[in-house]
């Protein structure tokens with residue numbers, strides 16, 4: 001055992017085994033990080049991935065790949081289910097009864113309501129339940145990122161064991177109940193994703209790669225484009241799961257669609273005074289009054305971060321934009337009484353970037369007034385805004401009706417449209433997130 005490993009593992013837990021059911025992106029990330037800290041891991045995915053996983057982890061003597069979740073459950077002291085949120089009920093029903101006597105079980109799914117229900121229904125009563133959620137993607141360094149821990153049904157001793165195991169991630173632990181978790185992630189993740197998913201659909205509908213041409217290059221546009229591509233480059237089920245299965249998320253996504261539609265109508269009908277009044281009222285509710293703002297002295301995002309990461313060439317005079325997506329986001333927070341700063345301890349990098357961009361726009365009266373003027377006078381973006389509005393309503397309807405398959409298809413066609421550009425864009429998105437994380441440390 002390395003010295004780092006021996007530091008991480010107390011003598012009383014030397015034979016403690018962590019089980020991972022689901023070896024996709026998150027399961028593998030946990031397997032690598034926990035085993036590097038010295039923990040013994042038993043892991044499985046579906047049977048048809050057994051050989052490939054054995055090969056992939058052949059040089060890691062701390063990770064043992066097994067054929068299925070029964071074998072993992074029987075032999076592990078702390079089992080983490082890291083499968084699709086929509087499958088958690090089925091998978092726990094299958095393997096839960098095989099859980100080792102007195103073990104601890106948790107899950108990594110992004111939405112805790114179905115996960116906890118599955119555990120309560122299918123785990124033997126002698127098993128403790130402690131769930132977790134790393135609030136970042138598998139390629140983000142977990143150091144300093146929020147890690148939610150949920151002590152749902154567990155002794156203090158079991159909970160302390162989970163804390164000891166996950167300490168090697170060096171994340172910032174946030175203690176919540178399952179309900180609090182779902183409420184906060186609905187406010188942060190689900191509604192943020194709705195904005196980017198809608199942007200992608202709008203650009204796709206108008207058949208444009210937004211970074212090609214003068215309309216969408218530089219500043220705020222860089223963040224929109226990079227994050228939109230980052231989301232469409234991922235697996236659909238992650239986003240569908242956390243929107244559709246989170247009972248708290250439906251209201252938020254619906255309000256985002258409503259805010260988008262109502263602001264769009266005001267622009268379309270040239271109702272400048274009403275638009276201004278509404279946006280400034282939302283600003284005050286979300287960001288505070290002029291003399292007592294809720295934002296810090298220092299902006300969340302520096303201008304150079306906004307401009308540094310561009311997929312296109314910055315034109316001499318970029319066209320101004322009304323930023324309907326950002327106005328709608330702030331209107332939505334305002335309508336629901338959400339103060340995004342209250343959720344910072346439990347936020348993803350993507351949410352912090354999105355809030356940073358909103359703040360950037362709303363901190364600068366000149367920029368905001370320009371948006372409102374463009375929204376009324378300039379018709380350059382009308383088509384995109386129409387498509388954005390349609391898309392936001394489409395996602396909201398799909399979520400409200402719990403239409404997984406329609407959701408998948410809506411995502412897949414747009415994913416296919418942007419696919420040729422993912423490679424460079426995902427790298428750029430990673431760099432952008434890294435730069436923001438670095439600047440947060442300063």
Ligand SMILES: NC(=O)C1=CN([C@@H]2O[C@H](COP(=O)(O)OP(=O)(O)OC[C@H]3O[C@@H](n4cnc5c(N)ncnc54)[C@H](OP(=O)(O)O)[C@@H]3O)[C@@H](O)[C@H]2O)C=CC1
Pocket residue numbers: 021022023024025026027044045046069082083084085087091108109110111133134135136137138235237238241
């Ligand atoms: N990706 C992210 O950024 C984050 C994701 N999460 C959550 O973590 C969970 C996992 O996500 P992620 O790793 O990205 O998704 P992946 O699709 O990469 O991984 C899930 C894995 O579980 C496997 N699986 C499904 N059923 C079984 C089964 N019966 N036995 C064993 N393995 C099974 C899947 O196989 P198959 O593909 O064949 O179904 C797949 O390989 C999700 O609930 C997600 O919401 C949490 C934080 C961040």
Ligand SMILES: O=C(O)C(=O)Cc1ccc(O)cc1
Pocket residue numbers: 109110134135136137189238242348349350351
């Ligand atoms: O940062 C985001 O919102 C992401 O897109 C990555 C992500 C996806 C799912 C999670 O449960 C947590 C993080």
